[in-house]
Amino acid sequence: MKHFYFLIIASLISLGLYAQNPGDYDPDFGTSGVVLTAIGTDFCMANSMAIQRDGKILLGGQARFGTYKFTLARYNTDGTLDADFGYEGIVNTTIANSDFGVSVAVQDDGSIILAGRVFDGSDYYATVVRYTSIGELDPTFGVNGIIQLENLSNIEQAVILDDGKIVVGGYASDNFALARLNSDGTIDISFGDNGYTITPLLDESGLDASSFIQDIDIQADGKIVAAGFIYSSITFYDMAIARYTSDGQLDAGFALNGYLTLDLGGLADFGTALNIQDDGKIVIGGHKEFAILTGIPEYDAAIVRLDSDGNFDDTFGTEGIAFYRLTEQATYIEDIDIQNDGKIIFTGQMVDYSNGIYDIYACRINSDGTSDVLFGNDGFVRMDPFNSDDNSSTILVQEDGNILIGGYSTSPAGVYNFLVIRLLGDAPVELPAVDVTFDNIETTSLDATLAPNDLCDTFYFVIMTPADMQQWLPMFGTEAALIKAFGIQADETLTHHFTELTPNTEYFVYTVSIGYDGFEAPYDSTFVQTLAGGGTGVATATIDLTEITATSVRMIVTPNSETAA
Structure with missing residues (x-):
């Protein structure tokens, strides 16, 4: 009996040790959920992260080789370095005396953008670099893959638009600043004042x-929302949010004259992160100074949510604002992301100055701003993987719900390294959805078969080009509303024959699926392209002669679908 009792206890301990809960380290990633990568001589820092369509992970930042260089690292989905990228998974680029990569983004064709700033010995310049999907400088972009924006001193974020253009945000002469580039790296002079x-x-x-x-971040209608902070000798530091039209003008329909500044009640308030929800609400992350401890500022994490017009969302926190004190001295927010279920997750640094402790955290809150007690320890996870100084710069939620955190950490040897951590999210929840397949694709027509899953009670579908979607979106506010207004409703598998399409054109079949309980899943889209005019077959035409007289004849020519003109 003693042996039997021991085995039961051992089994219970084993189950406890290996139980996987939201916020736990992912044992299938790196070493127990953590990857540390040494780049350069003694210092490297990851500032941004992107996930490719194939699930591979990109970290962007800088590494020191005497001077700092733009640095990229690409990881496979299990956390190993991708040997097919650069040199053994790493790319370093020298541009000027000191180069700092700040924001990484991936284009639809797999090209990679790394934006930031460079120092030439006297001034800082905003810089954008494009690499091919294997990590080589792209010679079709800028000058040998590089463009410097002399009207901007720094870039904090780069975003790829649906049309391939690139919007960057940062500052110039201590002012909010944006620029837009064409897909080849030239300045888009149709934006703002000659591109700025x-x-x-x-x-x-x-x-x-x-x-x-x-x-x-970019709204569904193409408008640009920017978050940061403002400083004056009177108000000190306040959070600041501005919205611009898609062509770069301040949007007078947002807040007061296109922007607002927020005094959160602290001595200094900073906006550091931004994300736009699917419903158009704007989530801003930052921190509020609440005290000074022997000359050292103490901060609470702060989340603000605004309606799409710039007013406070009173369904969140207290009149649109919520504060989080995860440690007694300082909790900083560096980045935020939003899950498909509307929960908000953010990361940054927890600091106990008196003990010299600098750790990473991830915190998850419900859509109303309350702590999600199902995540980690009462809603947050504190991480100190190497018992050293750590900092997180970026957080992303994968499609499977797992959570990636990027930043940097000092190794046991005291060297700063790229850091990636993956935490377990919630178990994937199946949503109502429609599977779309295509057949009989011609120049001006195609068949689409739409098959709802078992959770789908009814669905809407419509075929459009991305340009059509952008044209009509401002009228309806959201993609889902547009799809339901223009689309066809069905509740079972069907094949629909679309006609009057344009040859050699990229289309999407957009769908909105609704469950039996009335839950509406986020809209989905499936790509298809019509055949080019002329096709791959034989071009023919049918000629009918009518109304024949001694001096005239009426001829009707009907080309087949393979005829270009």
């Missing part, structure tokens, strides 16, 4: 102030 928008902001007293963009 530089916005001097005023403080609460109406006086000129310094302002700095820290993050940008």
Whole structure:
């Protein structure tokens, strides 16, 4: 009996040790959920992260080789370095005396953008570099893959638009600043003032102030939202949010004259991260100074949620604002992301100055701002993988719900390294959905078979080009509303014959699926391209002669679908 009792206890302990809960390290990633990568001589820092369509992970930042270089690392889905990228998974690029990569993004064709700033010995310049999917400088972009934006001093975020253009946000002459590039790296002069928008902001007293963009995001209608902070000698530091039209003008329909500044009640308030929800609400992350401990500022994490017009969302926190104190001295927010279920997850650094402890955390909150007690320890996870100084810069939720955190950490040898951590998210929840397949694709027509899954009660579908979607979106506000307004409703598998399409054109079949309980899943889209005019077959035409007289004849020519013109 003693042996039997021991085995039961051992089994229970084993189950406890290996139980997997949201917020636990993912044992299938790296070493027990953690990857540390040494690059350069003694220092490297990851500032941004992107996930490719194939699930591979990109970290962008800088590494020191005497001077700092733009640095990229690409990892396979299990956390190993991707040997097919650069040199053994790593790319370093020298541009000027010191180069700092800040924001990484992936284009639809797999090309990779790394944006940031470079120092030439006297001034800083905003810089954008494009690499091929295997990590080589792209000679079709800028000059040998590089473009410097002399009107901007720094880039904090780069975003790829649906048309391939690139919007970057940062600052110039201590003002909010944006620029837009064409897909080849040239300045898009149709944006702002010859490609640039530089916005001097005023403080609460109406006086000129310094302002700095820290993050940008793009709304479904193409408008650009920027978040950061503003400084003046009177108001000190306040959070700042601005919205621009798609062509780079301040949007007068947002807040007051296109921007607002927020005094959160602290001595200094900073906006550092931004994300736009599927419903158009704007989530801003940052931190609020609540005290000074022997000359050292103490901060609470702060999340603000606004309606799409710039007013506070009173369904979140207290009148649109929520604070989180995860440690007694300082909790900083560096980045935020939003899960498919509307929960908000953010990361940054927890600091106990008195003990010299600098750790990473991830915190998850419900859509109303309350802590998600199902995640980690009462809603957050504190991480110190090497019992050293750590900092997280970026967080992303994978399609499977697992959570990636990127940043840097000091190794046991005291060297700063790229750091990636993967935490377990919630078990994937199946949603109502429609599977779309295509057949009989011609120049101007095609068949689409739409098959709802078992959770789908009814669905809507419509075929459109991305340009059509962007044209009509402002009228309806959301993609889902547009799809339901223009689309066909069905509740069972069917094959629909689409006609009057344009040859050699990229289309998407957009769908909205609704479950039996009324839950509406996020809209989905499936790509298809019509055949080019002329096709691959034989071009023929049928000729009918009618109304024949002695001096005239009426001829009707009907080309087949393989005829280009």
